Amino acid sequence: MAGIEYALDGDLASITVNRPERRNALTSQDWVDLGRAANTAVADRARAVLLRGAGSSFSAGFDISEITPGEVDALELVDGIVNPALLAIRQIPVPTVAAVEGACVGGGLGIAAACDVILASETAKFAVPYTQIGIMADAGAHLFLREAIGYQRAADLIFSGRMLSAQDALTLGLCAQVSDAAAFEQEVDAYVGALAKGPTQALVRSKSILRSVQSVEEGLAVEARLQAEVFETQDAYEGITAFLQGRKPVFKGE
Structure with a gap:
């Protein structure tokens, strides 16, 4: 799983998107491997699961460099590749936490929002900018955003494609807390560590x-x-x- 790293440390499973040179944009194979990693966490009987991105970004979503306009099979791409990974994350029975630094956009936001809790660094930025390239949102954006922040706010973000700062996301209820960049790693470790040792x-x-x-x-x-x-x-x-x-x-x- 070149672009997806999985590790089990005691009762805590960690899944890392590791393509920092592409702001952790996921290839088709990465999406498949992401779903496999989520299923592995379940098989390993992890008591909590942490999802994060390597480097300074969480994820820029699907790697659009794979797409050739006019030739892509969008149904296969979304329903056959992206959606199974999101469902695998969503169906993990134990608590799941997304630790978000930097860009969390498009399908990356779908990954984070599929988790139970989003913890954000002050560097985090959230967006579903699909309309900027003439397509509609996918990767669960309609369902997950409406669920997290309500219809009006979800519609605004999806229609406008505008970027949210970490504080904006906290105000809207998209993330649970925002931490200083210097303290973020430590606070995430404490949070997920407590879940992994919880009831x-x-x-x-x-x-x-x-x-x-x-x-x-x-x-x-x-x-x-x-x-x-x-x-x-x-x-x-x-x-x-x-x-x-x-x-x-x-x-x-x-």
């Missing part, structure tokens, strides 16, 4: 509710059912016992 069974069920529930009634019912399951886990026993004993819990993801 995984509870986090997995919370994620399933956040991702799937469509109504209040359904949400309350699913929440109650999954909470009953969580109370039967070893981590729940440990967490409650530790609280009553006045000590810090040690979660094992079981």
Whole structure:
């Protein structure tokens, strides 16, 4: 996986887009390998997954130098290559975090937005500039942006293609937090490290509710059912016992 690097460090899986000379734009093969890396994280039973870009950019999306105008099979490109990778990320059951520095545009924003949480450096810039080259947004932009920031704001970004600063993204709700560039690496490591050592069974069920529930009634019912399951886990026993004993819990993801 030349352009995609995968590593497992304890319970934390890391997926890195490693084409800094192209601002981490992904070739067709890179998209395939990205999906494989996401599936590997699941097979490895990682308790949290971190996605990031090498160098000073997160990702510039699809490497458009692969495209020949008038000759590209857009359906195969999007539905056969890009979408399976996004679905693989989206279907990871444990928490997923995108650590964004620099450019996060086009399909790169799709990758980040497919994750549960986006952590941004102050250097981060977000955009879906497809209209600038006469095409519509893809890579999940319509769904993911509407889900994250609402219809009006999603429509504005998709129609205009304008660039958002990290602070703009934070204000809109596109990212969860913004860090100083100098402290970003350390803060990301602390954040994902805590997730990887957290009560995984509870986090997995919370994620399933956040991702799937469509109504209040359904949400309350699913929440109650999954909470009953969580109370039967070893981590729940440990967490409650530790609280009553006045000590810090040690979660094992079981």
